[in-house]
Structure formats: C-alpha cells, structure tokens
Amino acid sequence: MRATGLSCGRGGLLLSENISFSLTNGRALLLRGPNGTGKTTLLLTLAGIVAPMAGQFGPHDSAQDAPLLHYCGHRNAIKPRLSVLENLRFWADINGATGLSCEAALAELGLAGLEALDAGYLSAGQSRRLALARLLVSLRPLWLLDEPTAALDDQGHQLVARLLAEHLAMGGLAIAATHDPIVLPDPGALGTLHLERAP
Numbered sequence: 611m612r613a614t615g616l617s618c619g620r621g622g623l624l625l626s627e628n629i630s631f632s633l634t635n636g637r638a639l640l641l642r643g644p645n646g647t648g649k650t651t652l653l654l655t656l657a658g659i660v661a662p663m664a665g666q667f668g669p670h671d672s673a674q675d676a677p678l679l680h681y682c683g684h685r686n687a688i689k690p691r692l693s694v695l696e697n698l699r700f701w702a703d704i705n706g707a708t709g710l711s712c713e714a715a716l717a718e719l720g721l722a723g724l725e726a727l728d729a730g731y732l733s734a735g736q737s738r739r740l741a742l743a744r745l746l747v748s749l750r751p752l753w754l755l756d757e758p759t760a761a762l763d764d765q766g767h768q769l770v771a772r773l774l775a776e777h778l779a780m781g782g783l784a785i786a787a788t789h790d791p792i793v794l795p796d797p798g799a800l801g802t803l804h805l806e807r808a809p
C-alpha cells in the first residue's frame with residue numbers, strides 16, 4: 611500500500627495534505643492526531659468511500675482478483691433487531707465466508723453464548739467486538755480500522771493487539787486510527803503517522 615502526496619478533506623474542506631507513506635506486507639500504520647484532524651477522513655479515502663482532493667494511493671480493489679480490504683468504521687454497523695449470529699452471517703454473506711466460521715469468530719471475540727441475543731442488547735464493548743468479528747469471517751489483506759479499541763476493556767485491548775499481530779504474521783497489512791496505545795510483540799511491525807490539520 612502506497613500513498614503519495616495525498617490530500618484529504620470533507621465537503622470541500624481540506625483537512626490533511628501531502629500525506630505520503632508506504633506499507634509493506636506484515637506491517638501496520640497507526641494514525642495519530644487530535645480530534646478532527648482527519649484520521650477518519652484519511653481512512654475513508656483509502657477505502658475508496660471519499661474521493662481524494664489530491665495525490666495518489668493504491669493498489670485499488672479493481673486491480674485485484676479478490677477483495678482487498680476491510681473498512682471497520684467507528685460505528686459498528688449492527689442491526690439491533692437481528693441476533694448477534696445473524697448480524698455476523700449477514701457480513702459473511704456480503705463479504706464472503708472465506709475465514710473462520712461465524713461461531714468461531716464470535717468465540718474468538720469473547721461473544722460465545724450470546725449468538726441468539728438481539729444485537730441491540732449488547733453492551734458498547736460487546737458491540738465493538740461483534741463489529742471486529744467481521745475481520746475474521748472474511749479474509750482480506752488490508753484492514754482499515756477506525757478506533758478499533760473504543761469501548762473495549764483491558765482484555766479487549768490485548769485481544770485487538772493479538773488479532774492484529776496474527777493478521778500481520780500472515781502477511782496482512784493494517785492502518786488504524788486510534789487514541790489508545792497498541793502494543794505488538796514485534797514493535798518493528800508498527801509505524802506511526804501523525805496527522806496535523808491543514809492550515
């Protein structure tokens with residue numbers, strides 16, 4: 611994944627400019643910066659949801675045989691009237707059931723026993739865990755994560771770090787916007803990009 615001279619913004623408002631980075635397989639990039647500096651906007655741009663204001667980035671989905679990325683936004687994209695399992699099955703059907711079974715992914719995220727519960731009854735941290743389970747049921751090399759540890763307890767923080775480390779060990783890549791520390795067994799796998807709001 612490479613970005614060159616990328617400028618990002620929303621509604622015609624320039625937020626961050628001249629961003630360049632290169633990310634190879636097995637490495638992750640943490641996006642840091644104060645609220646409103648454009649971390650989410652950069653992720654949306656890299657996901658192809660918001661058009662860049664300048665610069666290039668790639669590779670793009672269209673150049674791949676298989677879907678390239680997961681975008682896991684800061685909202686959880688959960689249907690409250692569907693059960694926990696039905697929510698995850700929906701994503702497995704949409705994105706392809708190429709990874710763990712839904713049941714195994716839920717267990718991995720600490721949600722075993724909650725499969726039949728309406729997802730609207732989940733706590734904030736449990737909802738975050740359900741959203742993250744999508745990463746495991748469909749294998750995609752690039753994870754774009756917005757505040758992956760938001761609302762998670764200490765064990766959840768460690769879980770995200772472990773899942774990230776396993777993803778990188780399999781040759782995956784990840785870009786994560788976060789205000790929390792993320793500690794990986796191999797600190798060398800982690801780079802940091804500090805965003806500043808454009809003047």
Ligand SMILES: Nc1ncnc2c1ncn2[C@@H]1O[C@H](COP(=O)(O)OP(=O)(O)OP(=O)(O)O)[C@@H](O)[C@H]1O
Binds near residue numbers: 649787
């Ligand atoms: N349509 C729009 N017009 C003008 N400004 C907008 C529009 N949409 C979003 N913004 C502004 O763009 C900025 C978006 O910031 P973004 O969500 O990318 O920041 P962030 O670094 O992820 O912040 P946080 O740390 O709070 O999650 C905010 O200041 C927001 O008010």
